[in-house]
Amino acid sequence: METPTWQESVFRALKAARVSVVGYVPDAGHAHLIKSAHADPEIDTVVLTTEEEGIALSAGAWLGGKRSVMLMQSSGVGNCINMLSLPVTCRMPFFTLVTMRGEWGEFNPWQVPMGTATPHVLTQAGVHVRRADHADDVAEMVGASAALAFDSHIPVAVLFSQRLIGAKVFVK
Amino acid sequence: MSETKRNDGTLDRREAVSVLLRDPGDLLVVTGLGAATYDVGVLGDRDQNFYLWGAMGGTAMIGLGLALAQPKKRVLVVTGDGEMLMGMGSLASVAAAKAPNLAIAVLDNARFGETGSQHSHTGLTTDLEAVAAACGWTATATARDMAEVEALRSRLRAEPLFAVIRIAPDEKPRFIPPRDGAFVTERFRRALGIVEN
Ligand SMILES: Cc1ncc(C[n+]2csc(CCOP(=O)(O)OP(=O)(O)O)c2C)c(N)n1
């Protein structure tokens, strides 16, 4: 799989933000980040069975003095809602990068409901939502959003638009 | 399918937890919502206790994040069977992450005690120790008497151990440790010497 350079720069932005724990439920759009995280000896990279685990993982890491990020796709946001009470109640940072599905050239109708709901449910659950649409400013947005989360102790999600990632091709 | 109810446990939950946490030193303790939080809190509030009052299903993963961030410290998760069942997938995630400094003790009354003592899956068909073993936990145990609890005390501070403690279903008086999550978080981090990061 060829890797767009913006994904390299996102990984560098996470490193610059001193992120050293990465939790993920795989999404093809995060494949490069997941691979880079696993290859980095300074990062503990944790595969999750469901996205809410990543919120609890991040909270534990924060309690122990480490910064973390959770990688998921928009359908996973629906698995998170009650667990988001943890960072909100404890005034902890939570930082997640969400690859969007169901919004741009989507082939799979099952992705549309959560894709549509994602920014709204995150906002309602107390998460600050940013959206990256362009390859040339995504790394800067990740860096600034990480600072917002970790310095102001709030939950922040950056949505990577489906246009940015490229719609998944089902019929090749 | 027929309902196979296993025998209820007999251990006094407060007595069992007081043995597990005797002379805690700098053990980092994360407690699952409800009775586990009360059982740990009643032994005396500590800066190194992180009490949950919600986030049901998340206790083991909080323990994992903490264990990864503090590899030189021991982390003990104390939680109920209902809380552990809600986060059953985390038994797989924790085992796969192989943190050597994390142990879990499940206070198993085979009930959702907090909500009216409805039977949980551990009183019906599920064996949590076997689930943990199947998820890849290499050290697992079930304690049914106080001598076995006593033996778990040191193992839980030395091994990545998953232990089930078969407690009696009767409820204890509530004890209310701090429930301001922001306060408990900041206090916990300060106790570890973390000021800003
Ligand atoms: C997401 C969620 N679902 C349901 C509840 C209600 N609830 C609170 S405690 C509890 C059961 C706890 O059972 P267990 O962990 O076995 O503790 P016990 O009281 O039996 O020791 C439930 C279902 C909740 N707080 N959060």
Ligand SMILES: [Mg+2]
């Ligand atoms: Mg119970």
